[in-house]
Structure formats: C-alpha cells, structure tokens
Amino acid sequence: xxxxFDVQYVARLARxxxxxxxxxxFGAQLSHILGYIEKLNQLDVAxxxxxxxxxxxxxxxxxxxxxxSLTNEEALRNAPAKANGLFVVPKIVE
Amino acid sequence: MKLAAMTAGRLKAMLARKEASCADIMRSVLDEIExxxxxxxxxxxxxxxxxxxxxxxxxxxxxxRGQPVGPLAGLPVAVKDNxxxxxxxxxxxxxxxxxxxxxxDATVVQRVKEADGIILGKTNMDEFAMGSTTENSAMQTTRxxxxxxxxxGGTSGGSAAAVAAHETILALGSDTGGSIRQPASYCGxxxxxxxxxxxxxYGLIAYASSLDQVGALARNVxxxxxxxxxxxxxxxxxxxxxxxxxxxxxxxxxxxxLRIGVPKEFFGPGLDAEVQEAVEKxxxxxxxxxxxxxxxxxxxxEYAIPIYYIIACAEASSNLARYDGCKYGYRTKSxxxxxxxxxxxxxxxxxxxxxxxxxLGTYVLSSGYHDAYYNKxxxxxxxxxxxxxxxxxxxDVIMHPVAPTPAFKIGEKTSDPLAMYLVDIYSVIANLTxxxxxxxxxxxxxxxxxxxxxxxxxxxxxxxxxxxAYQLEGLT
Numbered sequence: 001x002x003x004x005f006d007v008q009y010v011a012r013l014a015r016x017x018x019x020x021x022x023x024x025x026f027g028a029q030l031s032h033i034l035g036y037i038e039k040l041n042q043l044d045v046a047x048x049x050x051x052x053x054x055x056x057x058x059x060x061x062x063x064x065x066x067x068x069s070l071t072n073e074e075a076l077r078n079a080p081a082k083a084n085g086l087f088v089v090p091k092i093v094e
Numbered sequence: 095m096k097l098a099a100m101t102a103g104r105l106k107a108m109l110a111r112k113e114a115s116c117a118d119i120m121r122s123v124l125d126e127i128e129x130x131x132x133x134x135x136x137x138x139x140x141x142x143x144x145x146x147x148x149x150x151x152x153x154x155x156x157x158x159r160g161q162p163v164g165p166l167a168g169l170p171v172a173v174k175d176n177x178x179x180x181x182x183x184x185x186x187x188x189x190x191x192x193x194x195x196x197x198x199d200a201t202v203v204q205r206v207k208e209a210d211g212i213i214l215g216k217t218n219m220d221e222f223a224m225g226s227t228t229e230n231s232a233m234q235t236t237r238x239x240x241x242x243x244x245x246x247g248g249t250s251g252g253s254a255a256a257v258a259a260h261e262t263i264l265a266l267g268s269d270t271g272g273s274i275r276q277p278a279s280y281c282g283x284x285x286x287x288x289x290x291x292x293x294x295x296y297g298l299i300a301y302a303s304s305l306d307q308v309g310a311l312a313r314n315v316x317x318x319x320x321x322x323x324x325x326x327x328x329x330x331x332x333x334x335x336x337x338x339x340x341x342x343x344x345x346x347x348x349x350x351x352l353r354i355g356v357p358k359e360f361f362g363p364g365l366d367a368e369v370q371e372a373v374e375k376x377x378x379x380x381x382x383x384x385x386x387x388x389x390x391x392x393x394x395x396e397y398a399i400p401i402y403y404i405i406a407c408a409e410a411s412s413n414l415a416r417y418d419g420c421k422y423g424y425r426t427k428s429x430x431x432x433x434x435x436x437x438x439x440x441x442x443x444x445x446x447x448x449x450x451x452x453x454l455g456t457y458v459l460s461s462g463y464h465d466a467y468y469n470k471x472x473x474x475x476x477x478x479x480x481x482x483x484x485x486x487x488x489x490d491v492i493m494h495p496v497a498p499t500p501a502f503k504i505g506e507k508t509s510d511p512l513a514m515y516l517v518d519i520y521s522v523i524a525n526l527t528x529x530x531x532x533x534x535x536x537x538x539x540x541x542x543x544x545x546x547x548x549x550x551x552x553x554x555x556x557x558x559x560x561x562x563a564y565q566l567e568g569l570t
Contacts, residue, residue, distance in 0.1 A: 005457065007453065010453050010457045010460065011449075011453050011456075012457050013456050013460065013497045014411060014415075014436045014440075014452045014453055014455075014456040015418070015433070015436050015440050016437065016440050016441050016444070016449050016452060016453065017437050017438070017441045018449075020103035023199060026449070026450060026453065029450065029511050029512075030453065030454055030457075031126040032511075033403070033454065033511060033512050033514055033515070034454075034457075035404065036399075036400065036512055037404060037467070039396070039397065039400050039401040040397060040401065040467075040471065040474060041403075041470075041472055042252075043394075043397060043470075043474055043477070045470055045473035045476075047475070048474075048476050048477060049473070050469060050470060050472030050473045050474055050475070050476060051105075051472055051476045051526075052304060053290070053304040053334065053528070054290050054291075054304070054479070054527060054528025054553070055290055055291040055334050055336060055528065057291070057333070057334060058338070060205040061333075062330060067549065070197055070198075074197040075197070077192055077195065077197060078193075078195060078197075078421070078422035078423070079119075079421060079422060080419060080423070080424070080425030081425065082424070085197075086447055087420055087421055089420050089432055089435070090430065090431055090432045090434075090435050091431070091432070092432050
C-alpha cells in the first residue's frame with residue numbers, strides 16, 4: 001500500500017496544500033512510516049472487539065436544560081473577521 | 095537554599111510556621127525565571143510580575159487574618175500552553191493559535207485556582223502536543239536545564255524544564271503518548287499521567303481524544319501527590335470523566351508483599367545500558383525492601399508504536415479539522431473562495447509535524463484504507479489491553495524504563511520522523527490501555543543527564559503507584 005500512497009491527494013482531502021518539495025519530502029517520510037506500520041499485518045485480529053476508548057462509559061449526556069453560556073461578544077472575540085454579531089467568511093452559496 | 099528550589103511540601107510547612115510568605119516564594123520564583131529563562135526558555139508566556147505578587151500577597155493576607163486557604167495556597171503553578179486559561183493567551187505552540195485568548199478556564203486550571211494555587215504562566219510544548227522533544231514548537235526551543243545542548247523531552251518539555259530549573263514549584267502537563275513522563279525523566283522530575291478519565295480534559299486543546307490525559311509534574315513524589323489530589327475528580331463538562339472516589343493514602347507504606355512485574359520486552363535491543371542499569375538498580379532496591387520481582391511477558395509490545403501512531407493521527411486529523419480560519423485561530427490574508435481560504439489558513443498556520451500527522455491520519459481513515467489501518471489498530475489495541483489484564487494476575491505494578499535513552503542533543507532526530515516516533519516506544523502503551531503511569535527519577539547517566547523509571551498499574555491504581563514511588567524515592 002505505501003507504494004501507491006498519493007500524498008498530494010490525501011493532503012488535499014485534509015485541506016493542506018503542499019509545495020512540490022514538500023510533496024517529495026512528506027511522500028518519502030510517510031511511505032517510510034507506513035512501511036513500519038505494515039508490521040501490524042502480522043497480527044491476526046479476526047473476531048477481536050475494537051477498543052475505541054478505555055472508560056466504561058457510553059452516551060453520557062447532561063440534562064436538557066438551558067444554562068448560561070458564552071455571550072455573543074465572547075464567542076466572537078477570537079474571530080478572524082466579524083460584523084453585526086456574526087462571523088464573516090468568504091461567500092459560500094453561489 | 096532558595097525558596098524557588100524547595101519542594102511544595104517544605105514550602106507549605108514554612109508558610110504554616112510563618113518562616114516565609116507566599117510573596118517571598120513568588121519573588122524567588124520570579125528571580126529564577128529572570129536568571130534561567132534566557133537559556134532554558136521554558137515559558138511562552140509569564141504573567142505580569144505585579145499581578146502575580148498581588149495574588150500572592152492576597153493569600154498571605156488571608157492567612158494573617160486566620161481565614162482558611164486551599165491546599166496549594168500561594169504556590170506558583172506553570173500550565174502547559176494547550177490548557178485554556180481565561181483571558182490568558184493559549185497558543186498550543188502553534189501559529190494557528192498565536193493570538194487565541196480563551197473565554198474560559200480548563201477545569202484543571204479552575205481547580206488549581208480554587209485550591210489557591212497561582213497560575214504563573216504558560217509553558218512551551220511541541221505544536222499541538224505532537225512530538226517528543228518540544229522542538230516542534232512554533233514559538234521557541236526549550237533546553238534541558240541539566241545541559242542546555244540537550245532536549246528537555248516533550249511534549250510537556252516546558253513544564254518539565256520549568257520545574258527542574260526552579261522556575262516554578264509545580265506544573266501541569268498533558269500526556270497522549272508519554273508527553274508528561276518522558277520529559278519528566280529527561281529533566282529529572284516526577285511526572286504522573288493519571289488513569290484516563292480520572293482528571294478532566296475540559297479545556298485541554300484536543301490532539302487524540304481517546305489517549306489525551308492531563309497530569310502533574312513536580313519536584314518529588316509528595317508534591318506530585320499534592321497536585322494530583324487537587325486535579326482528580328469528576329467533571330460533568332467532560333463526558334469521559336469518571337465519577338469515582340477521591341484518591342487517598344497516596345503516601346502510605348506500600349503493601350508488604352508487593353509484586354513488581356518486569357516485562358522482558360522492555361529490556362531488549364535498543365535499550366541504553368546506563369538506563370537499564372539505573373532501572374534495574376531501582377527495582378533491586380525495592381526488592382531488598384520486601385518487593386518480589388516477577389518476570390512477565392507483554393507479547394504485543396512490538397505493535398504498540400504502529401497502533402499508537404495510527405490511532406493518534408486518525409484522531410488528530412479529525413480533531414484538527416476545526417481549524418478552518420472561520421471562528422477562531424489563524425486566517426490567511428490571501429483572497430479566494432471559502433475552500434481556498436480554509437486551505438491557505440491551514441497550510442500557513444500548521445507546522446510540519448502537525449501536517450504530517452494530519453495527512454497520515456486522513457490516509458488511515460480514508461475510504462478503502464479504514465479497515466486495513468484504523469479498524470485493525472483499534473482491534474490490536476484490545477490485544478495490548480489483554481496482555482496487561484493477563485499480566486496483572488501475576489503482579490501488582492509493572493516497572494520499566496520511561497524511554498530507551500537519556501535526553502539526546504537538540505537537532506539530533508529532527509530530520510527523521512520515524513526515529514523520533516520510536517523514542518515513545520515504552521511510553522505509548524499506558525495511553526493505549528488508559529492506565530495510570532508515573533515517571534520517577536532513578537539515577538544519572540555518566541554524561542550528567544537524569545534517568546527515569548516508569549511505574550504503571552491497573553486503572554485507578556494511582557494510590558498504589560504513589561506508595562511504590564514514595565518508597566523508591568526514599569531509597570535512591
């Protein structure tokens with residue numbers, strides 16, 4: 001699998017742009033790492049339950065009640081661009 | 095001895111006897127910061143000294159008036175810069191969050207404040223806690239206080255270095271694959287990664303959510319116990335938080351017939367001879383005081399690094415998807431549509447290692463590879479957990495080196511990511527199993543660098559680990 005690892009394609013899925021030099025460097029490094037990870041193929045995991053996390057808790061929810069939260073001003077304080085109490089982003093709907 | 099070099103335990107006793115004030119302690123720590131910080135560079139942010147002294151004096155006044163004060167009264171606490179502090183810049187050592195000022199405190203920060211500890215500042219780390227040396231910080235390079243040509247370890251390298259350099263009394267860190275324990279061992283301090291769920295992660299900037307845990311760094315076992323007792327407890331704001339009784343009896347005598355498991359897989363090729371010698375000496379010391387050493391096997395150990403990097407990177411790629419330049423964090427200055435904006439913001443805002451892990455994580459989760467990598471790793475993680483469950487039939491705790499070598503030179507491993515990942519070979523397992531694990535100093539290399547031993551045990555066994563560590567500390 002490392003052979004057909006298309007680093008540029010995967011980076012695009014992650015919304016990261018790579019320069020040609022980075023493509024070469026990351027491609028080689030990640031193939032090397034994936035080659036090491038291949039070790040896992042030696043293991044037979046048929047019939048083993050996966051571990052997603054290690055605490056015996058499921059579906060923890062709080063009571064559905066209104067409680068204080070951030071004000072509009074606080075929520076917007078770290079926004080890169082804002083106007084009229086809203087986040088400003090480039091146009092999304094054509 | 096300077097106040098800044100003393101343990102929290104001793105300072106508390108001095109405060110109680112009025113031999114020193116909180117303001118004296120704070121002044122001493124600020125002096126050390128001024129002296130050591132130009133070469134160590136442990137802090138990204140130190141709070142305004144005037145504010146810090148004012149807070150210390152306030153605690154002094156409460157003591158004078160005979161009012162009750164908390165267990166950390168007036169003690170300076172350094173906080174890793176991936177823990178949110180209200181009104182205090184929290185960068186995660188990334189350009190992405192260089193200007194981020196959290197509107198709330200992490201639960202652990204709030205608990206420190208409620209215990210009357212004083213938040214001193216924010217410590218350096220690897221960007222988004224990805225690394226093993228703190229060299230991946232976008233802000234600065236932290237140096238090992240024992241020898242400034244060497245790395246302090248990582249990712250909580252700033253916190254470990256600050257404690258070791260007497261630039262703070264106590265520190266908070268986070269540990270996803272060894273990020274508290276490994277820098278603690280490299281800097282000669284005590285580091286605890288608690289059981290997953292025992293300490294709240296609310297307000298910890300997420301890297302790999304099923305592995306991340308907040309913990310304590312301190313000068314000795316007693317201080318680590320003091321800080322851990324303040325941090326531990328249920329938090330309704332963290333859905334993975336365990337509702338269990340407070341840890342007690344952390345410093346009592348260890349059980350009479352303690353069985354220490356010695357896993358053969360951790361003492362094989364790749365382990366530095368001096369580290370092996372120091373760790374074996376520590377175990378022998380415990381054995382000569384009644385503990386029994388039991389040879390055990392953890393057969394899936396060799397798969398820990400592949401499993402860890404698949405799971406950690408997968409979770410990172412998902413967690414870090416939130417940094418899109420819209421609501422907070424860095425936004426590009428370049429023009430374009432919304433996809434261009436997100437791509438440019440992420441490309442300019444993230445450093446190299448973060449990008450590498452996001453790409454790796456995206457790949458192992460992508461259609462067609464999800465089963466071969468992520469699902470397989472999640473299943474193999476179960477096999478690792480079973481190894482440990484099996485081992486705990488024959489022993490009470492397990493001991494082994496924290497890392498295969500003492501600290502290495504700055505720049506030595508930065509060009510080879512895989513070599514860097516292998517530094518974590520002994521430490522990642524406690525995160526895969528969710529177990530508590532401690533790093534305790536157990537010797538020095540001939541080159542003058544500290545060596546640490548890891549003590550780990552079943553979920554929620556912190557009291558036992560502390561008791562063993564406390565005894566060991568008295569013997570070394």
